[in-house]
Amino acid sequence: MQIGAVLGPSEFDPKTATRTFRIGASDYSTTAVLPDVIRALRVVAPGVMLEAEAFGEQSVARLEIGELDCSFWGGGPLKEPFHSQLLFRDRPVGLVCGSHPLAKRARRGAVSLEDYLRYPHAQIKVGQIAANPIDTALAAMGRARRVALMTPGYSANFALIVGSDLILSPPARLAREAERLGLVAFELPISVPYNPYALIWHRRADADPANIWLRRLIASQHDDNAGAANVASKRARRARLVP
DSSP: OOHHHHHOOTTOOTTTOOOEEEEEEOHHHHHHTHHHHHHHHHHHOTTOEEEEEEOOTTHHHHHHTTSOSEEEEOSOOOOTTEEEEEEEEEOBOEEEOTTSTTHHHHHHTOOOHHHHHHSOEEEEOOTTSOOOHHHHHHHHTTOOOOEEEEESOHHHHHHHTTTSSOEEOOBHHHHHHHGGGTOEEEOOSSOOOOEEEEEEEEGGGTTOHHHHHHHHHHHHHSOOTTOGGGHHHHHHHHHTTOO
């Protein structure tokens, strides 16, 4: 992406702007999506403030009345008056503590379906957006997992499963962070589709220069649908976005 595409319309100058943007962000997006965006903002728009609001059941309504500029979204297609832009797709993976009975199998990529269902699971619950794709896939096979812990966010679960026999199945982008805590990630022994993750906004923001700029900046940090092989070239590209 060229510099002009991120700097956006001439009516909004990020280098001198002092605007506050309000964006809906779940626990997932705060951990896996926002860090790159914040780093870019601090370089190209030092006077801009980003106010991240915890995503909840009222977030879409707050978009409609203008209390949010945009929001991260993983709940599937939305109809008018909302518009969206796909950022990337993610899929769940398994995650266990390094001392878990399955840790050795996980490191070898040898976790079977029976292994996966033998131990209790930790799960998150955020509103009523959609059924959990893992449970949907298991139900189609006539199987189910036993949930022993349910919390409102993934990041808390990383610490909670340390030293336990619990299995967590977060999106792959979060598992990368969890591995720094000594947790072990593995491919799920069931087929679960990739989940599209998007940025959504109300149509009234379509022509707003500041909103256009913010959406382009966010997309420039997460336009990685082509896969991990392009990470190095993307980082180089992003470096050239700095004015």
